Amino acid sequence: MNIVENFDLYAPRLINKKELLSAGHRACTGCAEVLAVRLMCKALGENTVIASATGCMEIVSSMYPTTAWEVPWIHVAFENAAAVAAGVEAGLKGLRKKGKIDDRYIKVVGMAGDGGTMDIGMQALSGAMERGHDMLFVCFDNEAYMNTGIQRSSGTPMGASTTTAPAGKVSSGQKTWKKNMPEIMVAHGVPYVATACPSYPLDFIRKVEKAKSIKGPSYIHCFSVCPTGWRCGSHLAIAMGRLAVESGVFPLYEVENGKYKVSSEMPKKLKPVKDYFKAQGRFRHLGEEEIKIIQHKVESEYQKILDKAKYLKAWD
Amino acid sequence: MAKRVGMEVAVAVAEAVGQCDIDMAAVYPITPQSHIAEHLSELVADGKVNAEFVTVESEHSAMSAVIGASGTGARVYTATSSQGLMLMHELLPIASGMRLPIVMGIANRAVSSPLNILNDHSDIMPQRDSGWISLFVENGQEAVDLSIQAFKIAEHKDVLLPVCVNIDGFQLTHMVEPLELPDQELVDKFLPPRVPYATLHPSKPVTMGAFAMSDYFTEMMKAKDEALKNSKKVILEIWDEWAKMFGRVYKPVETYKAEDAEILMLTMGSMGETAEMAIDALRAKGVSAGLIKLRLWRPFPFEEIKAAVKSAKKLIVTDRAVSFGGPGGPAFSEIKSALYHEAHRPAIYNYIIGLGGRDVTVKDFIGMFDKVIPYDAEKAVDTYEFWGVRES
Amino acid sequence: MTKKKGLATWQEITTGCVVFEPGSASEYHTGSWRAQRPVWNDAKCIKCGICYVFCPEGCVQQSEDGFFKANLDYCKGCGICAHECWPRAITIVEEK
Numbered sequence: 001m002n003i004v005e006n007f008d009l010y011a012p013r014l015i016n017k018k019e020l021l022s023a024g025h026r027a028c029t030g031c032a033e034v035l036a037v038r039l040m041c042k043a044l045g046e047n048t049v050i051a052s053a054t055g056c057m058e059i060v061s062s063m064y065p066t067t068a069w070e071v072p073w074i075h076v077a078f079e080n081a082a083a084v085a086a087g088v089e090a091g092l093k094g095l096r097k098k099g100k101i102d103d104r105y106i107k108v109v110g111m112a113g114d115g116g117t118m119d120i121g122m123q124a125l126s127g128a129m130e131r132g133h134d135m136l137f138v139c140f141d142n143e144a145y146m147n148t149g150i151q152r153s154s155g156t157p158m159g160a161s162t163t164t165a166p167a168g169k170v171s172s173g174q175k176t177w178k179k180n181m182p183e184i185m186v187a188h189g190v191p192y193v194a195t196a197c198p199s200y201p202l203d204f205i206r207k208v209e210k211a212k213s214i215k216g217p218s219y220i221h222c223f224s225v226c227p228t229g230w231r232c233g234s235h236l237a238i239a240m241g242r243l244a245v246e247s248g249v250f251p252l253y254e255v256e257n258g259k260y261k262v263s264s265e266m267p268k269k270l271k272p273v274k275d276y277f278k279a280q281g282r283f284r285h286l287g288e289e290e291i292k293i294i295q296h297k298v299e300s301e302y303q304k305i306l307d308k309a310k311y312l313k314a315w316d
Numbered sequence: 317m318a319k320r321v322g323m324e325v326a327v328a329v330a331e332a333v334g335q336c337d338i339d340m341a342a343v344y345p346i347t348p349q350s351h352i353a354e355h356l357s358e359l360v361a362d363g364k365v366n367a368e369f370v371t372v373e374s375e376h377s378a379m380s381a382v383i384g385a386s387g388t389g390a391r392v393y394t395a396t397s398s399q400g401l402m403l404m405h406e407l408l409p410i411a412s413g414m415r416l417p418i419v420m421g422i423a424n425r426a427v428s429s430p431l432n433i434l435n436d437h438s439d440i441m442p443q444r445d446s447g448w449i450s451l452f453v454e455n456g457q458e459a460v461d462l463s464i465q466a467f468k469i470a471e472h473k474d475v476l477l478p479v480c481v482n483i484d485g486f487q488l489t490h491m492v493e494p495l496e497l498p499d500q501e502l503v504d505k506f507l508p509p510r511v512p513y514a515t516l517h518p519s520k521p522v523t524m525g526a527f528a529m530s531d532y533f534t535e536m537m538k539a540k541d542e543a544l545k546n547s548k549k550v551i552l553e554i555w556d557e558w559a560k561m562f563g564r565v566y567k568p569v570e571t572y573k574a575e576d577a578e579i580l581m582l583t584m585g586s587m588g589e590t591a592e593m594a595i596d597a598l599r600a601k602g603v604s605a606g607l608i609k610l611r612l613w614r615p616f617p618f619e620e621i622k623a624a625v626k627s628a629k630k631l632i633v634t635d636r637a638v639s640f641g642g643p644g645g646p647a648f649s650e651i652k653s654a655l656y657h658e659a660h661r662p663a664i665y666n667y668i669i670g671l672g673g674r675d676v677t678v679k680d681f682i683g684m685f686d687k688v689i690p691y692d693a694e695k696a697v698d699t700y701e702f703w704g705v706r707e708s
Numbered sequence: 709m710t711k712k713k714g715l716a717t718w719q720e721i722t723t724g725c726v727v728f729e730p731g732s733a734s735e736y737h738t739g740s741w742r743a744q745r746p747v748w749n750d751a752k753c754i755k756c757g758i759c760y761v762f763c764p765e766g767c768v769q770q771s772e773d774g775f776f777k778a779n780l781d782y783c784k785g786c787g788i789c790a791h792e793c794w795p796r797a798i799t800i801v802e803e804k
Contacts, residue, residue: 046518046521047518048518049388049516049517049518058527062523062525062526062527063526063527063528063529064526064527064528064529064532065526065532067523069521069523070521071521072516072517072518072521072522072523073516073521073522073523074384074387074523074524074525075525075526075527076380076383076384076407076410076414076525077380077406077407077410079376080377080380080407083372083376083377083380083381083384084380084383084384085384086370086372086377086381086384087340087342087370087380087382087383087384087385087386087387088384088385088387088388088516090342090368090370090381090384091339091340091368091384091385091386091387091388091389091390091392092388092390092516092517093368094339094340094366094367094368094385095339095388095389095390097366097368098339098366100339100389100509101389104518106518123373123374123377124373124374124376124380126373127372127373127374127377128377130373131370
């Protein structure tokens with residue numbers, strides 16, 4: 001059901017007006033992840049099949065007997081979105097090859113949260129990307145197992161408090177640095193890898209459209225602010241995404257055939273991470289020393305990306 | 317005309333599957349299934365089978381991929397054994413719950429621990445409640461025939477359930493047997509293209525794998541149970557059709573000299589052929605022995621079992637898997653339960669045999685009969701025994 | 709499908725729980741969740757459409773004259789539109 005279909009937008013004229021994820025979904029108030037999914041669907045268009053992992057996006061959109069999805073969509077289990085997407089891609093390829101379905105190009109997309117991509121979903125994703133299926137995989141990273149109650153994942157940033165790695169008298173939350181999934185995808189030889197955030201909607205849409213045009217594997221890591229899990233006001237979802245990018249906590253960049261390109265949205269001088277932490281309850285416990293360690297690591301990680309953009313050449 | 321060949325059964329299964337116009341296969345190797353996967357990939361590589369062949373990175377992904385592909389309307393196949401099947405376990409009820417036709421060949425192999433690559437039924441027995449149609453074969457010809465039939469059963473509009481064909485690993489898969497590969501024209505006539513119930517295609521977008529709250533879940537489970545139970549009707553029709561087209565008859569419970577037998581034995585899988593030789597030997601020495609062979613495991617063939625045992629005084633159920641700490645081997649428990657209300661039911665004895673590839677000879681089968689002959693049929697023996705286990 | 713006469717029986721539910729009506733989730737009006745609501749001041753609105761872009765529900769609609777408002781059947785009152793509106797044309801008011 002499309003509520004907004006018949007108007008022209010002044011600035012975002014490039015955005016497809018069709019809503020392929022209907023309202024009525026049960027995402028939390030102010031969920032930036034569902035916003036990202038909504039925008040992704042606009043970029044993908046109707047000739048898409050989505051294979052989703054178990055998680056927030058699956059649960060809020062597919063309560064039988066209704067669905068919010070207006071594109072073909074399949075959910076099977078938690079850890080296998082990439083394998084299901086690979087199967088869909090192979091099935092469509094086989095049917096098309098034998099003339100059993102028409103030969104229109106259908107983009108197959110696998111999507112999962114940070115858990116379903118980087119933890120339990122890692123094997124299936126690695127396999128699918130290695131085999132070179134023509135599919136886009138999008139990780140909607142809200143930095144914890146949000147659907148099951150905010151438990152830590154390998155996507156949880158250092159210092160964040162989650163329900164299984166909470167801040168307490170002898171612990172300051174997540175001990176390890178966020179797993180660098182985009183790098184892992186680049187290491188798989190994925191021809192197009194990008195980080196994105198719905199706070200930069202046109203950039204995100206452009207990246208999805210770029211991935212859609214790749215005939216082969218592609219990967220987008222989408223930073224998804226979760227006001228519920230991060231304990232910030234629901235109205236701040238877009239603002240937090242912006243701060244994450246501007247402070248270098250989540251830099252926006254693309255890697256096309258090994259050539260790194262930092263987004264023009266990145267500021268010349270990064271904002272201090274404490275500005276980003278301020279409004280979020282999950283970082284409230286962090287002391288100055290801890291913030292200093294994180295600040296230093298954010299800067300050095302960002303510098304690595306800048307260096308790669310400067311020195312690494314595209315693959316042959 | 318149909319080719320009569322001497323072929324390794326696993327290779328023949330791949331040939332048979334290759335005759336079924338599959339659109340996609342996803343496999344992960346595991347002994348003793350690997351020859352099925354390898355030969356199928358050769359057929360694809362040589363252009364003899366036009367299908368997408370995906371060499372996935374685990375069995376869990378193999379099942380995931382065929383579920384996804386089946387959702388697009390493709391005809392799909394996978395195969396596995398033992399640990400691979402156990403790894404797929406999570407997805408089996410999902411495949412049947414989503415009512416997706418999938419055919420899986422299982423080269424039955426023992427489940428760890430300890431690791432054992434040889435044949436028994438401990439891999440398939442834990443999948444009993446998964447909602448899959450489950451068939452057992454005894455020889456290479458049956459493996460070929462049932463692999464082809466499985467697609468038709470799975471895709472039937474009144475079934476729409478995944479089907480597994482159980483083929484004893486090594487004991488059967490690695491044996492070279494004389495068999496007939498059916499004529500391709502007849503297979504094409506028997507097996508028309510799949511007409512999917514719903515497809516993942518933008519021309520008609522659907523949502524597959526929705527989640528259900530408690531208001532719908534029970535109804536979903538009831539619908540699945542009814543579908544599995546009713547599939548027996550379709551299976552019998554398809555076996556009828558097969559008999560007319562190919563001349564080979566299949567029944568849910570096969571019998572061998574069982575009609576007037578006082579003591580019956582039940583086997584599943586390839587051991588049936590060895591047991592037949594034991595029956596002949598026993599009959600020769602005057603024992604009223606007979607054999608029933610369970611071919612259809614799920615849906616469970618209640619009527620056929622009851623009919624087969626109705627005049628027997630004793631029934632020896634052989635199981636090739638253990639239900640630890642439970643009421644006996646899986647087949648034994650189910651048959652006992654099936655016969656509970658019967659006015660006449662035989663005394664049932666349970667021997668766990670052939671675990672981890674341990675050979676069960678004609679002598680062993682005769683020994684089992686000799687053991688139960690002196691038992692008083694009126695006195696229930698409510699226990700199960702590991703046949704031939706070394707005890708201090 | 710099951711709207712009129714209550715919950716479906718096991719014979720009536722779709723095989724395999726497949727949902728054939730795309731976007732049928734819109735039957736459920738998430739607007740009932742709302743504790744506050746956005747109000748547009750058309751005098752300040754520059755019709756950039758960013759409120760439309762950033763709405764997680766996709767429920768911000770443009771009227772004939774090009775101004776925007778939220779479809780209150782679905783608006784959850786998250787406040788993103790008001791927070792992101794550059795000219796500060798949107799205010800959040802409490803629901804009564």
